[in-house]
Amino acid sequence: MLEIKDLHVSYGAISALRGISLKVDQGAIVTLIGGNGAGKTTTLRTISGLLRPKRGTVVFLGEDITQLAAHRIVARGLGHVPEGRMVFSNLTVDENLAMGAYLQRDKAVIGRNREYVFGIFPRLKERLRQVAGTLSGGEQQMLAIGRALMGEPKFLMLDEPSLGIAPRLISTIFEKIQEINRDRGIAILLVEQNANLALEVSSQAYVLETGLITMEGPSADLRNNPQLKASYLGG
């Protein structure tokens, strides 16, 4: 589904990624964990075309998308729920969802996707006319995910969906992520600092540290890895 090879990305003189490679298979949930400033967000932004790598390639559905404009990458079926949610704060929930379906012309498909989004996040349906900026953090996260789903992605990247959300809601959000993966067969790349949770829902995991992948393997194995336990899993 997605394969990145030897990706190097820098911000001016600061290099944020120093040659990382990773792979997400069809239908899989893969997680990318790592501490603050490891380069997780940079990785996702490079994949979705918001940043250009200095070196390396991004191949999506068998096609090299490394130099493709961000809006064209979306059109190929890549969804990205960005860090900090980035809902359109002055737009209503309804308008945010409509923007999610920006590239979709078929009204019937849009209607079907809306129903699906309301099915997993009924809260959004109750708040359709509300301005997105006034939603709670958890509701904004639901909206950000819902908005991405309106684009009918084949592959979805989520950047720290648990950030700034009440603990009670976090488990709901993670259940929904698994549900989306199961129901729609959407492959998922999940970026998290909450390693315990991320390893629980994923099948494959990568650990990123200051721009390099330092560990990778089946999530079940990594969960029991003593080194990882010490640094990310709270002992």
Next chain:
Amino acid sequence: MSEFLQQLINGLSLGAIYALIALGYTMVYGVLRFINFAHSDVFMVGAFIGYYAGEHLPRGTVLGGMASMGAAMLGCAVLGVVIERLVYRPLRGGPTLNVLITAIGVSLFLEYAGQLIFGATPRAFPDIFPSRVIEIRGLIISMNQVIVIAVSTVLMFALEFIVHRTKIGTAMRAVALNPKAALLVGINIDIVISFTFALGSALAGAGGVLYALNYPSIDPLMGVVPGLKAFVAAVLGGIGNIQGAALGALLLGLVETFVDGSRWSTYKDAIAFAILIAILLFRPAGLLGRVSAEKV
């Protein structure tokens, strides 16, 4: 009382013209975060397009007048899009100051090109609309004023509809709020920006013709003063805010007209600007602006 009503009408029609210009400043600022100083010269070009179209179309008819105005709007829309495409787009992503200075350059270019092509001598603007004066109980309203108020009202409602009820308008607001998130839902930002320039420039084109109808002498530097005032109106309303720009412009037009009609008329601009500065002291982000429009 009728004196007051008279001034009210004069002020509103002046404010409506400022509004048509101010909207372009504020919309471009909204999506690109810079002041397009060449906008006032697009307004001037609009008046000249109206002038030349007026020469070839039947004069003194509503239809002919509308056609001239349509030509000005269309011509300015194209001009705005071309300026953005050729000049501003290559600079996008660079420091804002560079774009600002370039905008001043484009403004000067249009002014000098205007003097070269149209000549520097002011020309009398033809009566493209039927010139009639309506008198209601001592109130004197010229046909041109009716046209200014009617046309600008229609255009502002049309803009409101486009921005709030259409997909491209919603995309404009989305890009203004968060360009990265807009890209991530598949919005082609280039198209949205071109559309914004087309829309703003078309309104300025209409404004140019309406201005020329009421102050019927046009020259290549005619955009400078009304452009400056419209820019101030946009800031007053809260730059980036569409309703704010319209509100600020109407307010400015009214203040200017009322001061002009008083015994302090010599200082009308000074007084108008003093009032604006006072308002900005109390509301630094403008009447309808928010102090931090950008949210991460």
